[in-house]
Amino acid sequence: MAPTDEHVLAPWLPHMPQRLSLAKLPTPVERCTALDRGRARVWVKRDDLSSDIYGGGKVRKLEYVLANPPHNTDAPVLTLGGTGSHHLLAVALFLAESGRTLHALTFDQVMTPHVRTGLAVLASLGTQFWHSRTRVGLPLAWLRYQLFQRPARRGVYMPPGASDGLGGLGFVAAGRELAQQIADGELPHPGRIYVTGGSAGTSAGLAIGLALCGIATHIRIISAVETMGFNRLMFGRLLGQIYSCMRKHGFAGRGRVSGLLREAGVSWSIDHSQVGPGYAVPTEAGRQAITVAGEGGLSLETTYTGKCVAAMLNELEGDDVEGPVLFWNTHAGNDLSPRIVAGWQQRLPPVLARAVSTPD
DSSP states (O other), rough: OOOOOOOTTTTTTTOOOOEESSSSSSEEEEEEGOOOOEEEEEEEEGGGOOSSSOOOOOOHHHHHHHTTTTTSSSSSSEEEETTHHHHHHHHHHHTTTTTTTEEEEOOOOOOHHHHHHHHHHHTTTTTTEEEEEESTTTHHHHIIIIIISSOSOOOOEEGGOOOOOHHHHHHHHHHHHHHHHHHSSSOOOEEEEEEESSSOOHHHHHHHHHHHHHHOEEEEEEEETTTTTOOOOHHHHHHHHHHHHHHHHTOOOOOHHHHHHHHHTTTEEEOOOTTSSTTTOOOHHHHHHHHHHHTTOOOTTTTHHHHHHHHHHHHHHHSEEEEEEEEEOOOOOOOGGGGTTTTTTSSHHHHHHHHHHHHO
């Protein structure tokens, strides 16, 4: 994975950070009549097609995060997520391309077939696990990693979802990509964009990128986590981190990021209505949305994108949403079964091995 000198953000950032060429960009936009409701017409941004290795939204952020300090070395990467985390999968898969390993602080998720497959791939890639049964117990897993069960070589920490100022640049660039597709007539100017929210690097970077391109719209962020895990304060902080990172690399904009969004007509809101019993717990509405999306040729999952489409369909059925709407599909639909090796269960710590051996 060698850094590339081609930078879509170069017009804005004269001192560009390094970037790895991991994604196949631009990803297409497609009309999806199966998701139309009421007076709204729906298009889909197909980020599920962003990579033959592992698509979805994570690859856009990893292009920047893995290319720059402290992650541009041969050291392992330490990060965290649920046992079915798409972030953990993306990091592990792209690290494996250069012979590096993932150190994962994990917590239990409902052991759906999708989660089981992801865990099998992580184990097959040689991921090392420090597991807690709950998110609340993650600090104890971190202490075991640092003090009691230390690896031979410690990993360099990466925030959840690779969502920091640098990672957010991937979706600032995505905002410019979408603006060009609008200008080229590939889709009409969307009045509303639906995107899932967890670590929020996707939606925060996208808001800034669209504002810089003058694409006035409303970004509807459908949260997959409870209010304490993701809220307006956290989102505003991440917007500021991305904006500060841009200034570090030569961005000449003045004022605050809130002013940039306001002047460009970019607004945003967070909806927690689809979280259900908790993070990564499937809901009936999410399952129904997955079925509907499947009729339109889309493959979604129960943790993020299924819940996002469920919220979108519910809102579009009302009379207050009309015109062009965009669903940003961040799910990676790659078939990872060829990555699974025989006996992968034996590579898990005992508590995880017991979880995968228990019938659903």
